[in-house]
Amino acid sequence: MIALGCDFSINKPAVTIYKKNTYEFLIFPFTLSDNLIKIYETYGVNIFPQPELIKHQKPSSSSEKVRKEILEARLLSEHIISSICRFIQLDELTFIGFEGSSFASKGNVAQQLATYRYKLIDSLSNLIPLENIFNYAPITLKKRAGCSEKGKGKSEMIEAFIKFGPNCKLKKGLIENRELFKKRGSNNWIEYLDDIIDSYWATQELMAQN
Numbered sequence: 001m002i003a004l005g006c007d008f009s010i011n012k013p014a015v016t017i018y019k020k021n022t023y024e025f026l027i028f029p030f031t032l033s034d035n036l037i038k039i040y041e042t043y044g045v046n047i048f049p050q051p052e053l054i055k056h057q058k059p060s061s062s063s064e065k066v067r068k069e070i071l072e073a074r075l076l077s078e079h080i081i082s083s084i085c086r087f088i089q090l091d092e093l094t095f096i097g098f099e100g101s102s103f104a105s106k107g108n109v110a111q112q113l114a115t116y117r118y119k120l121i122d123s124l125s126n127l128i129p130l131e132n133i134f135n136y137a138p139i140t141l142k143k144r145a146g147c148s149e150k151g152k153g154k155s156e157m158i159e160a161f162i163k164f165g166p167n168c169k170l171k172k173g174l175i176e177n178r179e180l181f182k183k184r185g186s187n188n189w190i191e192y193l194d195d196i197i198d199s200y201w202a203t204q205e206l207m208a209q210n
Contacts, residue, residue, distance in 0.1 A: 002018065012028070015028075018203045025045045026045070032191075039173075044170050095132045100136060121133055144208065
């Protein structure tokens with residue numbers, strides 16, 4: 001069984017791939033500082049910057065907006081799938097779990113996010129059976145991480161990964177160089193880490209259910 005967990009967003013998607021007791025972590029940044037690139041590459045995270053053609057510029061009309069979003073969704077979908085296929089061959093033995101949208105996403109933002117996500121799912125369904133693709137509510141992944149209690153969130157899910165996650169370079173870095181993964185002058189984790197960890201917990205939910 002191959003399990004892919006995906007925490008999808010337009011600017012910073014993240015994917016975890018599980019195969020034969022090993023994990024690969026992938027991120028697809030629209031922008032990422034040189035410092036964060038160095039940190040993530042040092043600790044085994046694979047970085048695939050979004051294509052230069054994807055430009056988030058304001059369109060001049062409603063029709064142009066629709067065309068632009070369809071093109072961007074298509075390009076991003078192709079980019080993510082081609083990057084995943086560097087590590088595995090997508091087939092009927094592959095299962096994919098997406099983290100669903102939270103209630104914080106509303107209006108046009110939620111509609112745009114859903115459009116991009118459905119485009120990716122549609123493209124993936126050409127490679128694996130649609131019934132092998134799952135969508136999990138954020139609270140489901142919190143429960144899988146043991147963080148469903150009121151008041152617990154992304155930070156606690158990262159701590160759960162540090163405590164219960166697989167033996168890998170990313171976990172080792174979080175244990176041995178914790179402060180490297182914190183924003184300067186803050187107790188908050190650096191960008192993308194919560195997305196990576198969410199995608200990891202999606203793989204755990206997939207394996208538990210399949």
